[in-house]
Amino acid sequence: xxxxxxxxxxxxxxxxxxxxxxxxxxxxxxxxxxxxxxxxxxxxxxxxxxxxxxxxxxxxxxxxxxxxxxxxxxxxxxxxxxxxxxxxxxxxxxxxxxxxxxxxxxxxxxxxxxxxxxxxxxxxxxxxxxxxxxxxxxxxxxxxxxxxxxxxxxxxxxxxxxxxxxxxxxxxxxxxxxxxxxxxxxx
Amino acid sequence: xxxxxxxxxxxxxxxxxxxxxxxxxxxxxxxxxxxxxxxxxxxxxxxxxxxxxxxxxxxxxxxxxxxxxxxxxxxxxxxxxxxxxxxxxxxxxxxxxxxxxxxxxxxxxxxxxxxxxxxxxxxxxxxxxxxxxxxxxxxxxxxxxxxxxxxxxxxxxxxxxxxxxxxxxxxxxxxxxxxxxxxxxxxxxxxxxxxxxxxxxxxxxxx
Numbered sequence: 001x002x003x004x005x006x007x008x009x010x011x012x013x014x015x016x017x018x019x020x021x022x023x024x025x026x027x028x029x030x031x032x033x034x035x036x037x038x039x040x041x042x043x044x045x046x047x048x049x050x051x052x053x054x055x056x057x058x059x060x061x062x063x064x065x066x067x068x069x070x071x072x073x074x075x076x077x078x079x080x081x082x083x084x085x086x087x088x089x090x091x092x093x094x095x096x097x098x099x100x101x102x103x104x105x106x107x108x109x110x111x112x113x114x115x116x117x118x119x120x121x122x123x124x125x126x127x128x129x130x131x132x133x134x135x136x137x138x139x140x141x142x143x144x145x146x147x148x149x150x151x152x153x154x155x156x157x158x159x160x161x162x163x164x165x166x167x168x169x170x171x172x173x174x175x176x177x178x179x180x181x182x183x184x185x186x187x
Numbered sequence: 188x189x190x191x192x193x194x195x196x197x198x199x200x201x202x203x204x205x206x207x208x209x210x211x212x213x214x215x216x217x218x219x220x221x222x223x224x225x226x227x228x229x230x231x232x233x234x235x236x237x238x239x240x241x242x243x244x245x246x247x248x249x250x251x252x253x254x255x256x257x258x259x260x261x262x263x264x265x266x267x268x269x270x271x272x273x274x275x276x277x278x279x280x281x282x283x284x285x286x287x288x289x290x291x292x293x294x295x296x297x298x299x300x301x302x303x304x305x306x307x308x309x310x311x312x313x314x315x316x317x318x319x320x321x322x323x324x325x326x327x328x329x330x331x332x333x334x335x336x337x338x339x340x341x342x343x344x345x346x347x348x349x350x351x352x353x354x355x356x357x358x359x360x361x362x363x364x365x366x367x368x369x370x371x372x373x374x375x376x377x378x379x380x381x382x383x384x385x386x387x388x389x390x391x392x393x394x
Contacts, residue, residue, distance in 0.1 A: 015264040017257055024250045032245035046246060053253045123239070130236045149237040155202060174198040177230060184236055185229045 001026070005069050012060050024053050027070060030151055031077050037146040038081035040135040048084055052077035067160075074151070075161045078143050085139050126187065133183045141176030148173055189216070189223050197227050201234065290373055303328040307338070319356060326361065347372065 005026065011019035031052055036045035055076050056063070063072050134142060147158045159169045196213040199205040205213070217224045246252075270277040300313045307321040313332040317323055321338040330347045336357035343361035344351065351365060366375045 016268060017254060017264075018268065020257070021250055021254050024253050028245040028249045028253075029243075032249065033243045036243050037240075046249070046252075049245065050249070050253050050256065054256055057257055126236065127240045130240050134237065134240075145237065149234060150240065152238075155204070170198070170202060170204075173202065174195075177198065177201065177233060180237065181226070181229045181233045184233050187236070 002068065006065065009060065009063070009065060009069060012057065020057055023069070027073055028053075030070075031073060034074065034077055034146060034151055035081055037131070037134055037150050038078070038139075038142060039084060040131065044084065048080050049077065052080055055080070068157075071157055071160050074147070074153075075163070078147070078161055082139055082143065129187055130184065133180055136183070137176055137179055141172050141179065144169055144172040145176040145180070189220055193220075193223055194226070197223075197230060201230060290376070291369075293376075299330070300332045301328075301330045302332065317357065319354075345375075347375070 005023060008019040008023050012023070028049070032045055032049040035048040035052070036042065039045050039048065052073065056073050063069065134145065137145060143162060144158060147153050147161060148155070153161070155166060155169055155173075158173075159166045162169060164172075193213065193216050196205065196209055196216075200210060200213055217227055302308065302310060302315050303326065305323050305325055305327060307318065307323050308327070309316040309318055314335060315327075315329050315332060316335045317327075317338040317340060319337040323338065323340045324342065326342040326345070327334070327340055328345045328347070329349055329351075332349045334344065334346050334349065334351040335354070336344070336352065336359060337354040338356075339358040339360070341360045344359050344363045345366065346364070347366045349365075349367075351363070353359070353363075364375070366372050
């Protein structure tokens, strides 16, 4: 897939926007998911994810083609989300509840293999609780945890995306994991 | 109280970044210490929970929205891509444009009166007359003028963008053709070209 992406990027550099459409298709879900987990709000997540793709397009010439495109793209998206979180007002946690219900709406649209209503509801409640706890994490732990466990990236990639030494990434993941454990141990 | 080091080992294990010796120490400790085993299980449960939330999908119109917000693409690129995706159509339309161009330019150039050169043809004010009792040999072509046939023409008659009068005494041995509209004219040109092509192939045989 990386090969296809590299080819498409060369076309994009020549100015071909349709080729960029294919790149967006490949990465839209992971970028959107990253933004949603960071911000906890569907609209903001869509806004930031779109912004990330637009910035990547505008700055595509500065992208080093020897690197992984996804790493670069995730870095743009993560930085945008962190900026957005910093600009937010302190009533942020009120938003988180709204985000939870939005998440619930979206999960209910995902078809399940075992359509047992009770079990489904239970797992929805659990996912809602988990999302809430992720959103309570300080921004520096949150980005590391989301990249590690939701995007399932390697520690090396995370350190490239966040532009931090590997050791720092590890510490942040450890602290984030510990904080989540404290909150979720009785769920 | 267990050493802080054990918690550190748990994290190393969860990062999948632990060497065998340390893993051994961790395993032995977890078997003997219920408190640490509980913490370790809670950590693993937490990770499973977080991972279980990872399937949110972007809205259906996401890509279209991104593309609509991009700065405008250069025309050149659009053309290049179009030509690439429809090579046959591109070639055909280019051919068509050139064809039409040349056809119309010849049509417009041909506005002047002209007549094929033959003996016995009389020309008066854009009117070509085949006088009574005279015989014209060969094909007669009149452009942008009238043709009055009072005598005899031994051959075909073609009138382009004009009129012809065939008097009762007049006689044409070949075919008579009148071309007045541009499409008639194109048709005529195509037939003529085809005829020429056929002639080229016919000649070597007859010679």
